[in-house]
Amino acid sequence: MSAKRTAKSSAKTALSRGKANLRLLRRVSDAVIRRSAPADLPELPDDFWDEAVPVVPEIKVPISLRVDSDVLEWFREEGPRYQSRMNAVLRLYMQRSRKQAKKKSRSNTS
Secondary structure (H helix, E strand, O other), X not given: OOOOOOOOOOHHHHHOOOOOOHHHXXXXXXXXXXXXXXXXXXXXXXXXXOOOOOOOOOOOOOOOOOOOHHHHHHHHHOOOOHHHHHHHHHHHXXXXXXXXXXXXXXXXXX
8 A cells, every 4th residue: 555645635726726716817907917918918919819719628537657767757857747748749649640541541542
């Protein structure tokens, strides 16, 4: 059995895990938003968000994955969210492999 202790999450912690505190956001004034916004925000064209499409993130499935120690070390050294970056690399590999398979199947039918 692991000697690791697991802390119980409080209501405050639960809010910080990817969910916005809407009560707090509703109280933020426009002046505070302007002061905290990136400097280049006012330069965005008026139609910047016109074609924006909300993207629902894929559901993640916890797995146990064995990787070479140097690979894991490199991803961890790159900073927080290393698992998300590993997922992004795997996704790109999957997408390119699918694209190549489609090209191959088209050339075989021609």
